[in-house]
Amino acid sequence: MPWIEFVNVVKHFDNVIAVKNVSFSIERNDFFTLLGPSGCGKTTTLRLIAGLEIPDDGKIFIANQDVTYKLPKERNVAMVFQNYALYPHMTVKENISYPLVVRKMPKAEIEKRVGYIAQSLQIHQLLDRYPQQISGGQQQRVALARAMIQTPSVFLLDEPLSNLDAKLRLEARSFLKHLYTELGTAVVYVTHDQAEAMALSTKIAVMDNGVVKQIGSPKEIYDEPANTFVASFIGNPPMNILRCEISENHCYIGEQRIDLQPSLKKDLQRGYLGIRPENLQLHPTKGDLVAEIFVVEPLGVETIVTLSVNGYQLKSLVFEDVPYKPGDKIWINFKRDKIHIFDENGQRVAR
Ligand SMILES: Nc1ncnc2c1ncn2[C@@H]1O[C@H](COP(=O)(O)OP(=O)(O)OP(=O)(O)O)[C@@H](O)[C@H]1O
Ligand SMILES: [Mg+2]
Structure with a gap:
């Protein structure tokens, strides 16, 4: 059985069909990327996995369980939102350690993990500040650290590098890929940046207008694009x-x-x-x-x-x-x- 499975999932918002009959399966060791232009349904797909949206039709499985109608807290997922969603009344350090504090992890272990992840994402000098006292790119890294410090069934990352400058973005990308090899669980990643998708993923699903146009390894998508949409979305410059x-x-x-x-x-x-x-x-x-x-x-x-x-x-x-x-x-x-x-x-x- 795959680790995460979508079977003919449909999601409408009033008269907009955000996700049209989408099916895919993700293995436990996959770095699975949803790639596509703005408004194509990437965030909605991620929120469906997290349980923040309930499908109008179809089924969703995580770790062999039908979670289609389960609450987010019953799914053991860690999510980084496109708009960060940090706790404003907590310092950076408290934000990052929060998921571990909730789980009553020993204090010394929390310190160690926060230190490692903060250093890797270059936010260690910001630990005592509050979210409103740091920049957008820094907030984004704090949100990423708060997710990556956990041990969930799946990591859901919605454009987690989009607010970083070009140099930091490349560094954070390498760190993320390195961390993924240590994590031992699936990552579902959202981006509209094809280079990021190519660099990070084991599998890419290219979406357009609520539909998956192709799923494959970066090499398959690059060398054998199934259609002109995929061909002209991948590559810089594209085909x-x-x-x-x-x-x-x-x-x-x-x-x-x-x-x-x-x-x-x-x-x-x-x-x-x-x-x-x-x-x-x-x-x-x-x-x-x-x-x-x-x-x-x-x-x-x-x-x-x-x-x-x-x-x-x-x-x-x-x-x-x-x-x-x-x-x-x-x-x-x-x-x-x-x-x-x-x-x-x-x-x-x-x-
Ligand atoms: N809560 C909502 N109510 C109404 N329409 C929505 C809602 N959320 C998303 N949509 C619509 O569903 C479609 C898919 O949105 P979604 O946020 O999944 O896109 P996306 O691929 O994540 O885009 P972006 O790259 O801009 O973040 C869009 O047309 C959007 O306007
Ligand atoms: Mg989005």
Whole structure:
């Protein structure tokens, strides 16, 4: 049996369907991430696991128990809320230790655990302050510490790093991943940041508009996106998606023809060609399509080159020096074995 299971769960708020018939299963050792744009139903899904919302239909299981109609306190979950929800009348230290105090853990053990977690999240110098005396990012780390100090059946984390600056966010991410390996229980994590989802998760569920569009490992989601929504949500920059006409083993983008690998031959007349930016190579004199350099953005290790082709734009990710400048004419090459084809409904048919 999976550790957490959602079976055809539905949740409405008046006339909004926040969660539409969602099913998934999470193993005890999973770091399971709900990823998707704002309003797609991530928080609602997490609150359904916590018992803060009751589904209109479907079933929820945690640790082999049907918890669909159980109260939050009967579920043994630790949650970090998107808006932190710290106790305002308690100091940072009291906030973090509260779940352990309630469980009557010995004082010395509490001190030790609070010290470790506060140090790891760089809030040890704030322990005697009150929530209103610290910044939003600091409050967020306190909320994270208060959850991570517990030993629940499942950790539910709703965008716990969203208010941290870029450097701290990366550090907290590594700490979280390290801590997860020590925890020995499932984490359900919510983010709209695809890089965070890729870095942390064992499994990702990509959501759109209350529906799960794909569930898989980060590698599966990246290499074999089930549809154009997932393909264009994952990756930075995301996959290039181009309308194309298909005939035998060629596809046409406007007038320009690209030969496809024989394995890609499908019974389609038109659809979409997808290719990740790192699989579009640039060459000064030969290739599949002629393009004009639109803009060049060096990022240190890699450079994002935006190209104009017949009125649409493509992005290429280049790991060598880029000798081109805006306005230059160059050629683009599509790595043959990295081309994806999607049908007119955006469903992936082959690669
Ligand atoms: N209590 C509520 N009453 C009415 N509508 C709600 C309520 N909670 C959520 N919704 C609606 O349900 C949908 C899903 O909301 P949810 O908070 O789950 O999204 P989310 O994916 O967490 O978004 P974000 O990334 O912005 O936090 C949205 O359309 C939202 O407006
Ligand atoms: Mg949310």
